[in-house]
Amino acid sequence: MSKTVDSPKTPQNENNLAASIVIFVIMMALFLGSIYSLSFLTLGNPWPMAVCLGLFASAFWIPQTVLGRSDSAGEH
Structure with a gap:
């Protein structure tokens, strides 16, 4: 039996530079905004922490799910 070797293919959905x-x-602006919101945090005002968590979660979640995973990792 002959084995076929797949040649590496360039991902079609990879972003340009x-x-x-x-x-x-x-x-990065979302992430730094989340850190900056902590400067307004006091014991009587919990909203800066809520803003921080929301901005940080969106800065992490958007690239992971909305934009998709990078296909340039070389997985086969």
Whole structure:
């Protein structure tokens, strides 16, 4: 039996460099905004912590689920 060897294929949904930089800048702004919101945190005002958790969760969740996983990891 002959074995067929699949040649590596370039992912069709991989972002180009400019799109990756724009996505990175937006997600970093969300992350830094979440850290900045903690400067307003007091014992009497819990809303800055809620904003922090929301911004951090969205900065983590958006690239993972909405934009999709990177296909450049080399998994077969």
